[in-house]
Amino acid sequence: MIPIRDHNPSLRVPYITFALLGLNLTVFLIMWPLRSDEAALAQIYYTYGAVPQHVLQGNGVETLITSIFVHGGFLHFAGNMLFLWIFGDNLEDLLGHLRFALFYLAAGIGASMVQVVADPSSSVPIVGASGAIAGIMGGYLLLFPRAQVDVLFIIVIFFKVIPFPAWLMLLIWFGLQLFGGFTAGGAQGGVAYWAHIGGFVVGFVAMLPLWQRLGGADYWKANDGHPNHPAARYRFQKTRIPPTRRNKHNR
Incomplete structure (x- = not known):
């Protein structure tokens, strides 16, 4: 589901x-040559990633920002x-350039802090945007x-693009993060679920003042929950890739 x-x-x-x-x-390109050197790569992650143990001790607070620009693969x-x-x-369009940049950093820092609080004893660096x-x-x-958000579904050899309303696609994604956060805990499997959850909530709450200035629920009613400008139309709205079915004799 992409x-x-x-x-x-x-x-x-x-x-x-x-x-x-x-x-x-x-x-990412600067780090790419180091992919074959695990020791050097680990050093970068521990230097620029946000390590919960260290952050709670007041060490490496700057990594709450640097970690946002370092990725694992x-x-x-x-x-x-x-x-x-x-x-x-779209958020930059409404917020303006400077406020969007500050919003992005605030969401990233807030997300990392939620992960730190959720897993305070962890020595695993938090990295990624x-x-x-x-x-x-x-x-x-x-x-x-x-x-409208076009979502590509890939199920084995079946490909299809399906238009979703943003609320459904985003709430499915958020629900998956909640499931991972409560079942896996911490950053199991290399995924910092609570950072995702925290970032999402921080972004939603931070956008409330702008939403209220735009009219709140009246803004939704006026535009039926859509942007207040015409939607983009693409030349190919539907996928031309036909569905493929297995032969019933195959096992």
Whole structure:
């Protein structure tokens, strides 16, 4: 279940979103040659990642920011950048460039702090932009609950793009994080579920004042939960990949 685009175009160039994409890509490319050197890679994670034990002792507080730009691998990096690309420009459109940059950092720091509090004895570094991007998703849910998001479903050899309202896609994602947070605990399996949960809640709450200034529930009614500008129309709205079924004689 992979979101590939929304139908909510930006009305101005999202310079901060582009800058964040570029900065994350630069850091990722700098780290790429070290993938074969586990010791050097571990040193980077422990130097720039947020280690809960250290942060609670007042050491490495700056890592609450630096950790947002360090990723664990290609899929980790690519997934985060995809979500940033889809949802980030719209919040930047409403907040403005500077306020969006501050919002992104605040969501990332808040997300890491929730993970630190949830797993205070952990010595595993927290890295990645997931918490900050979760904050963007929380804000997006509040402001554009019915904006259309195209989601790619991949089930074995079956591919299909299905349009989802943003509220459904984002709440499914949030529900999965809650399930992981309560069942796995901490950062089991390499996923800091509570950072995702914390970032999402921080983003949602931080966007409440703007939502209220826009009219609150009246803003939803006026636009039926959609952006207050025409939705984007793509040339190919439906996938042309036909569904493939297994031959019933195959085992």
